[in-house]
Amino acid sequence: MxxxxxxxxxxxxxxxxxxxxxxxxxxxxxxxxxxxxxxxxxxxxxxxxxKTGLGMPTGTINKGELLTPAKLLFELNATDVDGNAVNWDQFEAHWRFLVPIMSPCEADCEQALYLTRQVHKRLNEKYPKVARWVLVDRALWNPALAQTLANEYQDSETLLVDAAEWHQWLAQTNSRDAIYYMVDNQGFAMMFYQRQHSGNDLLADIKRMLKLTREH
Structure with a gap:
């Protein structure tokens, strides 16, 4: 046992x-x-x-409109004002305000230039973290416009593109009646603003973006 x-x-x-x-x-x-x-x-x-906007929540805290899909600005065949091809790699990784001028610069264009300039100034010590670009249709570029931008829109970068290419570039997006855009620090246009948007809207958005990407 x-x-x-x-x-x-x-x-x-x-x-x-x-x-x-x-x-x-x-x-x-x-x-x-x-x-x-x-x-x-x-x-x-x-x-x-x-990139596609698929599944993007409709209720966001952004003041501007999300551009869907986001578009890489570096896809455009831009030149400087002297006609030299743009080397996109030369630009630092900044957030940017982009004002397109694809028709004679009148009320909406003037509002976009003024508002983005004033918001840029209101960033104070964060001013260097943001840049401003003006994208002009080559057919519209002339000494008078050059002088206006030099006098009233200092510290901005002016680039030239063909209006047809610009409109084609935006054709598959939800952009409508936009007078200026926000471009992220990787070169993607990702938000657009219409005439009803205020300077406070843009300021709130750019401050939030800078906070989220403070390492840049």
Whole structure:
């Protein structure tokens, strides 16, 4: 009787066979894929939402209108005012206000230039973190406009493009009646503003963006 008990106890302590190297490798691979999915999944989803607008929430805290899909400004065949092709790599990674002039600069254009300039000034110590661009249709570029921008819109960069290319560039977006845009620090136009937007709207948006990307 005692022997049978000892045998039973002994059997209770028999360990199961050790997993093979192949099983351990498969488990390790599964864990690695799972970790990769956890890390990259949200990043890929956020990128797709940002680029396509798919799944973008309708109620956001932004004052401006989200441009969907966001458009990379560097896709445009822009030149400087002397006709030299723009090397986009020369520009620092700043947030930017972009004012397009694709028709004679009248009330809306003048409002966009004035408002973006004043908001830029109101950034105070954050002024250097933001740049201003004016994008002008080549057919409209003339000495009078050049003088106006030099006098009233200092510290801005003026680039020339063909109006047809500009409109084609925006054709598949939701941009409508926009008088100026916000461009992120990677060169994507990602928000647009209409005449009803105030300077306070733009100021609130750019401050929020600078706070979110304060490392730049």
């Amino acid at each position: 005692k022997c049978r008990d000892e045998v039973t106890v002994s059997n209770d302590h028999v360990s199961s066979p050790a997993p093979s190297d192949q099983t351990l490798q498969q488990k390790s691979n599964r864990n690695g894929y799972l970790m990769l999915a956890v890390i990259l999944g949200p990043m890929i989803a956020a990128y797709l939402v940002f």
